[in-house]
Amino acid sequence: xxxxxxxxxxxxxxxxxxxxxxxxxxxxxxxxxxxxxxxxxxxxxxxxxxxxxxxxxxxxxxxxxxxxxxxxxxxxxxxxxxxxxxxxxxxxxxxxxxxxxxxxxxxxxxxxxxxxxxxxxxxxxxxxxxxxxxxxxxxxxxxxxxxxxxxxxxxxxxxxxxxxxxxxxxxxxxxxxxxxxxxxxxxxxxxxxxxxxxxxxxxxxxxxxxxxxxxxxxxxxxxxxxxxxxxxxxxxxxxxxxxxxxxxxxxxxxxxxxxxxxxxxxxxxxxxxxxxxxxxxx
Ligand code: IPD
Ligand code: CA
Numbered sequence: 001x002x003x004x005x006x007x008x009x010x011x012x013x014x015x016x017x018x019x020x021x022x023x024x025x026x027x028x029x030x031x032x033x034x035x036x037x038x039x040x041x042x043x044x045x046x047x048x049x050x051x052x053x054x055x056x057x058x059x060x061x062x063x064x065x066x067x068x069x070x071x072x073x074x075x076x077x078x079x080x081x082x083x084x085x086x087x088x089x090x091x092x093x094x095x096x097x098x099x100x101x102x103x104x105x106x107x108x109x110x111x112x113x114x115x116x117x118x119x120x121x122x123x124x125x126x127x128x129x130x131x132x133x134x135x136x137x138x139x140x141x142x143x144x145x146x147x148x149x150x151x152x153x154x155x156x157x158x159x160x161x162x163x164x165x166x167x168x169x170x171x172x173x174x175x176x177x178x179x180x181x182x183x184x185x186x187x188x189x190x191x192x193x194x195x196x197x198x199x200x201x202x203x204x205x206x207x208x209x210x211x212x213x214x215x216x217x218x219x220x221x222x223x224x225x226x227x228x229x230x231x232x233x234x235x236x237x238x239x240x241x242x243x244x245x246x247x248x249x250x251x252x253x254x255x256x257x258x259x260x261x262x263x264x265x266x267x268x269x270x271x272x273x274x275x276x277x278x279x280x281x282x
C-alpha cells in the first residue's frame with residue numbers, strides 16, 4: 001500500500017536541509033537578538049526567516065494543511081492541534097545555543113494527522129545530523145538505524161534535562177530540587193544539550209537513557225517524539241500517564257522502567273498549556 005505521507009516527509013527533509021544551510025550561514029554574520037517573554041527567551045531574525053521559509057514551502061505543496069509554528073504563535077497565530085494534517089515547526093530549537101555559537105541547534109518538523117504524530121524530522125544542522133522517523137518504519141540518523149539503550153537501572157544511566165527560560169525563583173528552585181533528586185539517586189550523570197529535540201534524539205541514539213522537562217512547547221518535542229518512539233523508546237507525562245503534546249511536560253525514555261522512576265522521583269508541577277485560550281495566565 002502506498003504511504004500517504006511519505007511525500008510530505010521527503011519534503012520535510014528537503015526543507016529542513018535548506019533551513020539548516022541558512023542557520024549555518026547566519027552563524028558567520030552579526031545577529032540581532034531580540035527577547036520574547038523575558039530577557040532570556042531569545043529570538044533572532046533567522047528564527048523568523050527560517051519559519052517563514054518552511055511554512056511557505058510546505059503551503060505551496062500542501063495548501064490545505066495546517067501549521068503550528070513557534071514564531072507564528074509568538075506573533076499571535078493560534079496554537080491549536082485539530083484533526084487536519086498539521087505541521088508542527090520549530091525553525092531553531094536551541095536559539096540560545098545559536099546566539100552563542102554553542103553547536104547544538106536543530107530544525108524540527110513534526111507532522112500530525114487526527115492528532116497523531118506521523119513523522120518527525122530533526123536536523124541538528126551544525127553537527128550535520130539528520131534524524132528522521134516515520135511512524136511504523138523506524139528511526140534513523142543520516143540513514144543509520146537508531147535504537148535506544150537497553151539499560152533498565154537508573155543508577156547506571158545518564159539523564160538529560162534543561163534549565164528552560166523561566167527565571168522565577170520558585171520555578172528555578174523546583175528545577176534544582178528535581179535535578180538534585182535525580183542526580184543523588186545516584187545516576188551516572190546529568191546532561192543538557194540546550195535543545196529539547198537534540199536531547200530526545202540522544203535518547204533515541206542510545207547514549208542518554210532519558211530526558212525530562214517541564215516548560216517545553218509542542219514545537220520543541222513533536223518531531224523528536226516520533227524519533228524516540230520509533231527507536232524503541234517511550235513517552236510519558238511527568239505524572240505517569242500518556243504524554244500530552246500540549247501540556248508542556250515530557251519524559252522521553254529508553255523504557256517504561258526508567259520513565260516511571262523519573263516520574264516517581266520528581267515533582268510534576270503544571271505549566272500553562274500551549275493550547276490555553278489567549279490571555280490565560282498561570
Ligand atoms: C528551548 C530549548 C531548550 C528548552 C526549552 C525550549 P527554543 O527551545 O529546547 O533546551 O529548555 O524549554 O523552549 O526556544 O530554543 O526553541
Ligand atoms: Ca525555537
